[in-house]
Amino acid sequence: MHTNLPVREERPWWRDAVTYQIYIRSYADSNGDGIGDINGIRSRLPYIKDLGVDCIWINPWFQSPQKDHGYDVADYMDVNTDYGTMDDAKALIKEAHDLGIRIILDLVPNHSSDLHVWFQAALNSEPGSKERARYIFRDGKGENGDLPPNNWEAVFGGPAWERVIEKDGKPGQWYLHLFAVEQPDFNWENEEVWQHFRDIFKFWLDLEFDGFRIDVAHGMWKEKGLPDVDFAEVELLDRHYRPYWDQEEVHEIHRDWRKITNSYKHDPMLVSEAWAPTDQRTAMYVRPDELHQSFNFSFLTAKWEAKSLKQIIDKSMTEVVKVGAPPSWVWENHDVVRKTDRLDLGLQNKGKGLEKFGDPKKLNKERALLRARAATLLELALPGGAYIYQGEELGLFEVRDIPEDRLEDPIWKMSGHTDRGRDGCRVPIPWTKDPAGAHGFSSNKSITTDKAWLPQSEGWGERAVDTQQGVQGSFFEMVKAALTIRKGEAGLGDGEMNWIDSTDDVIAFQRPGKFACYVNFGPADVVIPYGAEVLISSAPLKGEHIPADTAVWLRLP
Ligand code: NOJ
Numbered sequence: 001m002h003t004n005l006p007v008r009e010e011r012p013w014w015r016d017a018v019t020y021q022i023y024i025r026s027y028a029d030s031n032g033d034g035i036g037d038i039n040g041i042r043s044r045l046p047y048i049k050d051l052g053v054d055c056i057w058i059n060p061w062f063q064s065p066q067k068d069h070g071y072d073v074a075d076y077m078d079v080n081t082d083y084g085t086m087d088d089a090k091a092l093i094k095e096a097h098d099l100g101i102r103i104i105l106d107l108v109p110n111h112s113s114d115l116h117v118w119f120q121a122a123l124n125s126e127p128g129s130k131e132r133a134r135y136i137f138r139d140g141k142g143e144n145g146d147l148p149p150n151n152w153e154a155v156f157g158g159p160a161w162e163r164v165i166e167k168d169g170k171p172g173q174w175y176l177h178l179f180a181v182e183q184p185d186f187n188w189e190n191e192e193v194w195q196h197f198r199d200i201f202k203f204w205l206d207l208e209f210d211g212f213r214i215d216v217a218h219g220m221w222k223e224k225g226l227p228d229v230d231f232a233e234v235e236l237l238d239r240h241y242r243p244y245w246d247q248e249e250v251h252e253i254h255r256d257w258r259k260i261t262n263s264y265k266h267d268p269m270l271v272s273e274a275w276a277p278t279d280q281r282t283a284m285y286v287r288p289d290e291l292h293q294s295f296n297f298s299f300l301t302a303k304w305e306a307k308s309l310k311q312i313i314d315k316s317m318t319e320v321v322k323v324g325a326p327p328s329w330v331w332e333n334h335d336v337v338r339k340t341d342r343l344d345l346g347l348q349n350k351g352k353g354l355e356k357f358g359d360p361k362k363l364n365k366e367r368a369l370l371r372a373r374a375a376t377l378l379e380l381a382l383p384g385g386a387y388i389y390q391g392e393e394l395g396l397f398e399v400r401d402i403p404e405d406r407l408e409d410p411i412w413k414m415s416g417h418t419d420r421g422r423d424g425c426r427v428p429i430p431w432t433k434d435p436a437g438a439h440g441f442s443s444n445k446s447i448t449t450d451k452a453w454l455p456q457s458e459g460w461g462e463r464a465v466d467t468q469q470g471v472q473g474s475f476f477e478m479v480k481a482a483l484t485i486r487k488g489e490a491g492l493g494d495g496e497m498n499w500i501d502s503t504d505d506v507i508a509f510q511r512p513g514k515f516a517c518y519v520n521f522g523p524a525d526v527v528i529p530y531g532a533e534v535l536i537s538s539a540p541l542k543g544e545h546i547p548a549d550t551a552v553w554l555r556l557p
Contacts, residue, residue, distance in 0.1 A: 013102070014211070014269035014292050014385065015326040016493025017054040018483060021389045023334045024061050024083055025069060025453060026428040029437075032444030034453050036428065038084035042092050045099055047465065051393060051476070052483035055102040057213050057271075059334060061089075062108075065115050067182040068410050069426075070106075071215060072113035076200040093208055102210035104269065109197050109253075110219040111183040118196075119184050123164060127173050134192055135184045136176035136222065137164075148174055151228045152244065155179050157414035176226075178219060178244060180410040188220045188253060201260045210268050211261065211292070217254070217272035217285060221247040240277035254290040261292075271295065271328060271385075279319040286325035293328040293385055294320070300330050304343040304371050304549075306521040310507050313382065314499075320384075326494055327384035331375055332392045338425050341398040343375055344368035360400055369395050370549040373478060373538035374519055377551035378507065380482045381517035383497050388479070391429055394468060395475035398424040399457045406455055428452045430464035439464055481536055485553065489513055502526075514556040522548025531557035 028040030038061065048056065060070030061083045070080065079089050096103050112119060118134050125131035127139070138149035140163065148161035155178055162181050166172035176185045186193045204212075223243035234241050254272070261268045271293040276282040285294045298316045302309045317327045331339040337347050344367055345358030372395050379386050402423055404412075409421030431440030438452035439461050449456040461467070468474035486492045491512025500508040500516060506526055507519040515535075520526040525545040528534070534541065537552040546552050 011494050012267055012269075013054065014267070016383070016385055016495075017102070017269075018052075018380070018386045018388065018486070019055040019057050019104070019271075020048060020051065020053040020393075021057045021059070021333060021387060023059045023390055023426055025059075026426055026441070027390055028429070028431070029442035029444070029447075032442055032447070033082070034438075034442055034444065034447050034451065035082050036441070037082065038079065038088040038092050042088070042095055045095055045101070047469070048101060049099045050469070050480065052480055052487070053101070053388065055104060055210065056096065057104045057387070058106060060106045060108055060215075064113055065182065067113065068180050069408070071108050072111070072115075072180065072183050073108050074113040074115040075117075076107075076112075076196075077203045090207060097208070104211040104213055104271070105204055105209055106215060107197075107200065107212040108215040109186065110216040111177065111179060111185045114182045114184055122175075122184075124167070127166075132173070134187055134190050136187050136226075137173045138176075138226070140174050145173075146171065149176075150226050152176070152178070152226075152242075153229075154181075154414065156411045157416065157419070176222075178216075180414065182410075185222075186220070188222075188249075194253070194256065198256070198260060201257060205261070205264050205268055208266055210266065211270050212268075214254075214257075214270055214272045214291065217291065217294075218246045218250060218274035218276050219244060220253055221250040223247060238277065246274070246276045246281055251284065251287075251290060254285060258289055258291065269293065279316040282316070283319035283323050283325065286320055287323045288325075293326060295330045295333075295387070296320075296328055297330075299379075300333075300336065303346055304375070304521065306505050306507050306519070310499075313507075317383070317497075327382065328387065329379045329382050329384065330387040330389075331379060332389035332425070333387070334389065334426055335422050336425065338396055338398040339375060339392070340365075340368045340372040340395055343371040360398075363397075365397070367549060368397070369475070370539055373475060374549055374551035376475075376479060377482055377536065377538045377553060378517065378519050380479075380486055381492065381509075381511065381515075381551075381553060383494055383511070385493075389425075391425075393476050393479045394430075394463045394465065396430075396463055397457075399427045399454075399460075400424055401457055402427075402455055408454060423454055427454045427456050427460070430456065430460045432466045433461040433464045435461060440466070478536070478538060482553070485535055489515055491515060510556065516554045516556050517551060518546055518554065519551040520546040520548055524548075528552065528554065529556060533557075 025036045027036040028044050029036050030039035061079050062073045063075035063078045063080050064070050064073050121131040139145050141147040148159050152160040154160040161174040163171050163174045177183050227243050269292040272285045272291045274285045274294050282294050285291050296316050298312045302312045320327050347358045409423050411419050411421030428441040436445045438447045468476035495512050498510045502508040505521045510516045528544050532554040535553040539550045
């Protein structure tokens, strides 16, 4: 496949940046309260620099009651006190930039927290008031309005409507929340909401932050009249269709934001979290006047299987390239089961919680790590941008033994305690093998593994940073070496890509500079092309052969 992507000298930084995702709560705790914070990130900048990424994406750090760990924002123009101060934020951006690392933040425009001043004002105002018009309030159905206005369901479980008590003390209108009850949806038909977000954009971009990851970028706009979901028709015609996802009008909002980023000299970028039903629809979010990148969720939800994965790569890449955008590869984030587990067990993940197929007890840790390593080399050899979620560079596993009374994800409660949610991939990072300070996560040595804000698993220290950094052959050192090679190769990142003919069990492609990537999914070994030089492999090669579950980067003769 010929991607026609521009070569490195002519392209903006974001087209092929490698971005490291930081779930701030779990990264590094500088003040010893057991919760990660901004100064913790500052203290780890040398580590991030050593890894060799171009950019950091920080999960929401704004003021928030933390009902959905920051995705419920009470004030978009201030940082959460648990995480630090605005001065800390300013120091972080300066220090990161001094090291040549960019930072993007995580903007949550579909909903706010119920503690946002606007929502509080809405609760204290009359139905029909301008305060209520910033959110989606409706009268209920039924004689006394005691049935929800429509049949929409919240992503985390249960109905998407909550009834409020009016000033007269009686149950009154309902408000829409597509996620948790504490996350009321904004009304994007209201001009004040548009202006609020323009102000937020400018507030952070003026401080030279390098852009935003846009949460639920396919949400925001709801179909006029808020019609019921016709589940029978949805099942028949398009099982992804909902009158609140991926509506045409949402693109107008992204166009508005692109105009803002275009007006900044430091070239900020926007990456969309858009769970659109097809690759073609996902690509619409990255048309030239919209967002810069969109996470490739077809890739993230793929199984470890050469034929289907190759098709997914090909198809998703074709669609974004058609609109001139770079592909954006991602295997892990804070919402999905770690890829170590997923690629071994065949777990699939549909964007919330754990989809439980594949028996976790059957996890083969050795094979899981082999696959995770190979998957990382595959990702970093593909054209475009790539994302690495904290701990992915260490080959962390999903944590499955968090006691039920310690689960924090709102999904646990809202699913009626049937879905354990996403905490298993959010456990604090092990920096040291020594368990003190919950394996070096906290400056407070008295924090033990079970006392971290989410408890760490038995053996969590085995994959700690200090057991891997500087240790030849470790997961960390493999990622670091791959990133070094990627930087040195003019044609890696953005640039042309052509498939190399191979068997059904192999993915092989060539990039500029005679660079090639081979991934062998097994079971048979695969011969390395004659005369090729090995640049890096995800596992030891068997002489001239690539073993199963192994990726290799080559320079072809
Ligand atoms: C997607 C985020 O990644 C997830 O963590 C969050 O719960 C929902 N959006 C709601 O904001």
